[in-house]
C-alpha cells in the first residue's frame with residue numbers, strides 16, 4: 218500500500234494547464250521534404266506532419282503502416298498484446314482528413330496523426346470500437362459518446378487508430394500482474410521477452426515504445442502513466458488532476474484520475490498535452506483550472522534547467538527499505554543529478570517532504586479510492602445505453618467474473634480483492650472525508666508544496682519506478698547480466714535491458730516548467746536512443762512498404 222498511498226499525494230498536487238482549439242496554423246506547402254522517410258519506430262509528430270504536408274505520404278498510408286506493424290507483433294511474433302482493438306473506420310477517417318488537408322491545410326500538428334487510446338477512454342460506439350477497460354462485462358456496450366479528450370483529439374484532426382490493452386479496470390481489480398485484462402490478455406514489454414510492461418497504461422506504453430501508433434494516451438490514478446513510461450523507455454506526462462477531462466473515462470476516482478500522453482519524446486508529449494488539456498463542461502474539476510492552457514511546446518528549451526532549483530526528497534522516497542529501489546537505479550539517478558547540475562540546475566539535497574513517512578504508514582488513499590470507485594463505476598454501468606452482459610453494478614461485475622472464469626479468471630489472474638473491498642464500502646461518511654482531507658494534507662500541504670517552499674525549489678526529481686510523478690523521461694537500462702525476477706504468472710522484472718525512467722514533479726499547474734526541465738535532460742542525455750527493443754519485437758513495416766505496394 219505504500220505505493221498507492223504515495224501516489225495519491227503527488228497526484229492531487231500536480232496539474233498542467235494546456236491549450237486547445239487551434240485555428241488552421243499551417244497552409245499546405247506541397248514542397249518536397251528533404252531526406253529519407255521517417256522510421257516509424259522513432260518518428261516524431263513533427264516529422265510525420267512534415268511528410269504529410271509535403272505530400273510524400275498520406276494519413277491513409279500511415280494508418281495502413283501502423284495496422285501492419287500491429288499485425289506483426291500484437292498476436293503474432295512476440296505476441297506483445299498491446300492493442301485490444303483497431304478502428305474499423307480509421308482508413309475512411311484518414312481519407313477524409315487527407316482530402317481536407319489538400320483543400321484547406323492541417324487543423325493542428327495532430328491533423329491526420331494516428332493515436333492509440335487506452336481502452337478505458339470512450340469512443341463513440343457507431344465508429345465500431347468497444348470501450349471496456351479490458352473487461353468482458355462491457356463488451357458490446359453502447360457508451361453515450363466520445364470521451365472529452367477524444368473530442369479534442371478529433372477536433373484537432375487526429376485519427377483514433379485503436380484501443381490499447383491495460384491492466385483491467387486500470388489495475389483496480391485485485392492483486393494481479395500489470396498489463397493483463399480479460400479481453401486483451403497479458404501485455405509484455407518490448408525490451409525483454411515476457412517482461413513486465415508496468416501498468417495500468419501498459420498497452421499504451423508498449424505501443425508508443427516501438428511505434429504501433431504515432432502517440433498514445435493513458436490514464437493515471439496512481440503511477441499508471443509514469444510507471445509504463447519508465448518500463449518502456451518513453452516519455453509520459455501525468456497531468457494535474459482536472460487539467461485533462463475525465464468525462465467518458467471509465468473511472469476509479471474523480472479525486473485522482475487523470476489522462477495524459479505516452480510518447481517517444483517530451484516534444485510529442487507537449488504537443489499532445491496542448492491539445493487534450495483544457496476545460497470540459499462534463500468534468501467540473503476541469504472548470505477550476507486557474508489559467509488558460511499554455512502552448513506547452515513553448516516550454517521546449519534546452520536551457521530550461523539553468524538557474525532552476527531542483528530538490529532531492531531522500532526521506533522514504535530514496536530509502537530502499539520503502540522504495541524498493543536497487544543499486545542499478547540509484548546509481549543511474551546519482552549520475553542524473555550530476556547531469557542536471559551540468560545543465561545549470563542547483564541541486565538541493567536532501568529536500569524532504571515533512572509528511573514522507575506518514576505517507577508510508579497511511580491507508581487513507583485506499584479508503585478514498587474504494588469508496589469513490591463503487592459509486593463512480595456503478596454510475597458508469599448505469600450510463601450505458603445498452604450492455605449485452607447485463608452487468609449494471611460493481612456487485613454484478615464480481616458475480617459476472619465468477620460466472621465466466623475462462624474469460625475473466627484464468628489461472629494466475631483470479632483475484633478480485635479490490636472489487637470486493639470496494640463493494641463493501643457504504644458511501645461517504647466521516648471516515649471518508651477525514652481520509653480525503655488527510656490525503657491532501659500529506660500530499661500537498663505537508664508534502665510537495667511544503668518541500669518546495671521550505672527549500673525554495675522549482676521542482677523535485679526522483680527515479681520514476683515506484684512513485685507517481687510527472688513528467689517521466691528515460692533514465693537508463695538494467696545491464697545485460699541482470700538476473701530476471703518474477704513479476705507475475707507470465708512476466709519478469711527487472712530483466713536484461715529493461716528500461717527505467719526519471720521523473721520531475723512540482724506543484725499543481727507547474728507542468729510547463731516541468732516539461733522544460735525534462736526536455737533539457739532528455740536532449741542532453743538521449744537515453745531513449747541508447748537501446749532498442751529486442752529484435753523480434755521491432756515491427757518491420759515502414760511507410761515505403763505501403764507507398765510501394767498497390768494495396
Ligand SMILES: *[C@@H]1O[C@H](CO)[C@@H](O)[C@H](O)[C@H]1NC(C)=O
Pocket residue numbers: 342343344345346347356357358359
Ligand atoms: C465490440 O467488439 C465486437 C467484436 O468483439 C464487435 O463485433 C462489435 O461491433 C464491437 N462493439 C461496438 C459497440 O463497437
Ligand SMILES: *[C@@H]1O[C@H](CO)[C@@H](O)[C@H](O)[C@H]1NC(C)=O
Pocket residue numbers: 501502505
Ligand atoms: C463537482 O460537482 C459535484 C456535484 O455534481 C460536487 O460534489 C463537486 O464538489 C464538484 N467538484 C468540483 C471540483 O467543482
Ligand SMILES: *[C@@H]1O[C@H](CO)[C@@H](O)[C@H](O)[C@H]1NC(C)=O
Pocket residue numbers: 575578579580581652655658659
Ligand atoms: C490517515 O492519515 C492520518 C495522518 O494524516 C493518520 O493519522 C491516519 O492514521 C491515517 N488513517 C489511516 C486509516 O491510515
Ligand SMILES: *[C@@H]1O[C@H](CO)[C@@H](O)[C@H](O)[C@H]1NC(C)=O
Pocket residue numbers: 588641642643644646647648649
Ligand atoms: C464509514 O464507512 C466505512 C465503510 O465504507 C466504515 O468502515 C467506517 O467505519 C464508516 N465510518 C463511520 C464513522 O461510520
Ligand SMILES: *[C@@H]1O[C@H](CO)[C@@H](O)[C@H](O)[C@H]1NC(C)=O
Pocket residue numbers: 696698699700
Ligand atoms: C554484471 O557485469 C558487471 C560488469 O559489467 C559487473 O560489475 C557485475 O558484478 C555483474 N553482475 C552480475 C550479477 O553478474
Ligand SMILES: CC(=O)N[C@H]1CO[C@H](CO)[C@@H](O)[C@@H]1O
Pocket residue numbers: 287291292298300301302303400401402
Ligand atoms: C488488434 C488485436 O490484435 N486484437 C486482439 C487482442 O487480443 C484479443 C485476445 O487475444 C484478440 O481477440 C484481439 O483480436
